[in-house]
Amino acid sequence: MARTEAGTTLLVIDVQEAVLAGCVDVPGVLARINTLIGRAREAGAPIVFIQHEDPEDPEMTAGSPGWRLAAALDRADGDRVVAKRYRDAFAATDLAATLERSATRRVVITGAQSDFCVQTTALSALLHGYDLTLVSDAHTTLPARLPGGELSAAAVIELVNARFGTLRHPGRTVAVLPAAGVAPWSSVRDDP
Secondary structure, three states: OOOOOOOEEEEEEOOEHHHHOOOOOHHHHHHHHHHHHHHHHHHOOOEEEEEEOOOOOHHHOOOOOOOOEOOOOOOOOOOEEEEEOOOOOOOOOOHHHHHHHOOOOEEEEEEEOHHHHHHHHHHHHHHOOOEEEEEEEEEEOOOEEEOOEEEOHHHHHHHHHHHHHOOOEOOEOEEEEOHHHOOOOOOOOOOO
16 A cells, blocks of 8 residues: 555545435435545545434434444445444544644545535635545535525535635635546645
8 A cells, every 4th residue: 555645534424324324416426525535545645434423313323223324335444433423524623633643734525425524624624734535425414405406416426516616715725526536645736
């Protein structure tokens, strides 16, 4: 296994059985996340799995079937898992310390759900001083029920990608790329 330069960590956010239930394109999203995991492992890049728990929700109580990371996810024994209770994976967790220990400068974001924990954690990463790559085809969600009607899951994902595609933050870089255009072990943005 080649050792990567310090710099980039792949985050896999809330890819859990209950979180994925009813989301759009779950098999495709899981396949693309697993491809990124494989490429990151091959390069020796850090991978952090984020796992949400909510003691008030029986489906998301630690140890419940819905709380478990998706069975199809390529997670190895010894992979780092950060437990969280808020949409922001940095809030009241050791994620920042974990990223600091691995000299992370950029996070590559994947997971579920696009308009909740993925979006919130991505924005928080910028505020915590990290460059950001949102993998446009490796996050998923449910349709959004709004007072004026329903927004399809595909439209929600498109909206999140579009908003991050135009996002600027002082001293930070932001990229929105498909999985095929991302090299998570590199600190340099790859063009698709």
